[in-house]
Amino acid sequence: MNDYPRPPFLSQAQQVPGLQKNMDPYPDCGEQSYRGSGRLADKIALITGADSGIGRAVAIAFAREGADVAIAYLDEHEDAQETARWVEEAGRQCLLLPGDIAQKAKCQAIVDKTVEQFGRIDVLVNNAAFQMSHETLEQISDEEWVRTFDINITAMFRICKAALPHMPVGGSIINTSSVNSDMPKPTLLAYATTKGAIANFTGGLAQMLGSQGIRVNSVAPGPIWTPLIVSTMPDEEVQSFGSQTPLGRPGQPVEVAPIYVLLASDEGSYISGARYSVTGGKPIL
Template identity: 65%
Template structure:
């Protein structure tokens, strides 16, 4: 895959990307692995979250689609969930606000009655050549959206999760091989990996599993909306496969971790990196 240099305003839109990302719209085939489950997915309007929402719906789960303000993208995700014969609940708002995190969970419980799968996937990043160029408020926002929201979502969801439930955090290859131009983002992704490892131990006696997924470079709106055009053009070339991953290529791992087939997988950090190892 060769993507041209391009740039968007954050948070970006898949509609303006060239080429368009593949979320599995035409390729993902379900087999009932999540039949009857209820899932909350943040950042589900586009990118990895959208691919996971499509896969979960085609595997039999109803889905709450949490997103910031990308209404057209979120509407398309909901359409695809409903096309699969499942319920879609869209909730917009800023996860940097703990009250909104609680509102996302409240809506899920109101609509579904319980939560079987929580995927904390929404993220913010911005590329800066030096640490001094990172504004204080950007540091605070990155931690709030990427890491603190994970804490608030899980805390609110746990009373509504039962034995067999699954918590999945979207970490990153940056969690142990941090990019020097993504210092706040990398720190939060390490935190997510650490939090899930802790939760896997503390929640085991309740029968609730916690894992994280560590993607490498993936072609999502976050890339053209947070990186300079020349980095976008070469994005993904650094991994052994020589290209960025497509969101559809991440979805099967999230399905496994949400499914009953993953019943003994907890405390794991699964790399989906195009051949780049994680420590």
């Protein structure tokens, strides 16, 4: 087992959406460790939230498995350019797509630009997410609730709908859910609610698209060390992050990426409607 960092971690609060380059310890997205074997040769992937964290790890893994990658992200340009550098070092093309997917037009635009560049979408990874921590219901504003849903689940619906006409038989949609989908953390009420919706959306969509030869699955990470954590959680929770898992530490993004590779690959040809947990030993229902 890799000797990954364990809590306690340093105090390091960041502004939303957070920057990976400022994290300590620096998350492992597989930059030095992931080894590909051609499992996604010449596939085209669109990944949201791929500037850092899990999205970056998936982008690096996909590229090293032979895929060209379009990366959608908000405005973390320096992080996104670092992800693009790793994709291109793997010998694959990378298209950067900044913008706010809470806006309907942006959901359509990232699909249109990906298709314009690459001609199709073989793999769609809906990974972008927003969360904030609150101790009481009264602290959650109506605007924040709506924005959480707009980014986490409504954008997912819109992007899937826009991408579907450009996905061939054998295509794969992978949605990032969470351990919170069935074990909701009360201080992440809005986020956890959207993650439950993602699990349900995935199961229904898999049944809807099966006859078209499109597979749909979700991945449910537990505590993974990403910029989302240091920019949205109270400092004391950041310092102890991951300590509650049986493995006693948070996961690193590179430890989540392999399941996305499986679900994206032809090796996963009979896997659809499933939810895969990556939680450091904490079971989900």
